[in-house]
Amino acid sequence: MIEIKQVNKVFYQGKRAINALSDINLSIAEGAIYGVIGSSGAGKSTLIRCVNLLERPTNGQVVVDGTDLNTLSNHDLTLARRKIGMIFQHFNLLSSRTVFDNVGLPLELAGTDKKAIKAKVDSLLELVGLGDKKDTYPANLSGGQKQRVAIARALASDPKVLLCDEATSALDPATTQSILDLLRKINQEFNLTILLITHEMAVVKSICSDVAIIGDGKLVEQGAVGDIFAHPKTALAREFIRSTLDLSIPADYQARLSHAKTATTHPLVRLEFTGASVDAPIISQVAREFHLDISILSSNMDYVGGIKFGLMLAEFFGTPSATEQAIAFLKENKIDVEVLGYVA
């Protein structure tokens, strides 16, 4: 549905060229929910704005639903954009219009008659759960409600593609979840292809079927969400996955942690499980075979796209040689082990 081929975007700051996007290739199938994740400044906003040519790529092709947008005249591009919905981080609703008139705006622009607008807008407001708010002005809505209005507005012209530019970044976690549920619902109900960009791995984890990771204007990794979570190939991918699991070392441990290994200290280790190792009863196996006592400080197992993965922080109590053997055994069993330090 969306094909991005060899897209480059160069900005000029005075005479200095900045490569916002370098050789981006993406192919998004019809009906997919595709996530692009990156830190701020990575180029993800530029990328999504290239899909409806709000930003023209310096070179490369952007093909949406079989049409190469870059070859269109201004007039045809305007018409093509009506089939590409877009929602924004800051909602971008018109403050001078009621909820009803905001949702009806795309239809008004297309010259639809009033009766048809009313029928369409009423059904869309029902869909997003704001049927009772149609005469309200956006200023009197909460963030989540504003984004629902924006979604209804984006759907008004029956688009085939929905672009979400950090659509949940200004919302609290509970509201984020309800907006994501709504996006999933419209994806299934209308077979709408959704491209969303975000800096939150939790969003990708929650609704995306595929994900691309962007860093420094380059796509460093892309694939099915389950595969990326199970076998991240790049450091950046691993970092984003870790960011979804909160496994920080408790402050009192951090204070007692030292790098020096002595006869009386125990190692504090971080174990990283991936699809290959998460199901085996390995912790109890290690305890039994190497006569170790294992104290788990925290543990977080997650399930994404059919793949289980997780992180664990644990203290190993045992003789130094037994500890070493245990770590070697864990590594053999495809568990990433990192000794964070030693605790007295």
Place this chain on the structure above:
Amino acid sequence: MSLDSVLDWWVNNDRLIDLLVSSLGETVAMVFMAGLIGFLFGIPLGVLLHLTKESGLLSNKVVNKALGIVVNIGRSIPFIILLVAIIPFTRMLVGSSIGTAAAIVPLAIAATPFIARLIEGALLEVPAGLVEAAQAMGAKPKQIILKVLLPEALPGIINAVTITLVTLVGYSAMAGTVGGGGLGDVGIRYGYQRFDAVVMMITIVILVVLVQIIQSIGDYLVKRVDHR
């Protein structure tokens, strides 16, 4: 002053009162006609200034610079000088250089660049994201101007109307000095030149009330249309 003395003054000065009433009419006519014409030219000029900006919808450096210079020239000529300088043009347009109709010409010309800058400022208040959203939903430039920019800037535009009309009340007094009529003219001729303090006070009070009314109506309308 007792009620009787006010009544006495009223009876003894009915000619002056007639003069004040007709002068108020002239002032109102000058201010509103000049304002109307000013907005007819000033709003499109302000919109054009906004659109041709570097990050604007129809960005055009040359046009923007040229318009900017024209507007700045208009804004920098002191009104009293403009008034005299364009007398030949005024005469060509309305057939005379004295009278209320003749005063409207320089007032409108002075108001136009003033309004253009105020409108430009009001449009600047519209978040760029709204224009972007409209573009993303397939709005043509004309639709963006009429359905997004102007309605969203409406509170600012009404504010600009109010400021302009109040400023024009002040300018209209100057127009009086070249035979434009109006309350300012009465104040200067009867009050200032004949040392008639009562007439001076009356004209000032009427002008103050007029400005208050314009400002109050403007504030009320802004409140009505502002949903931000």
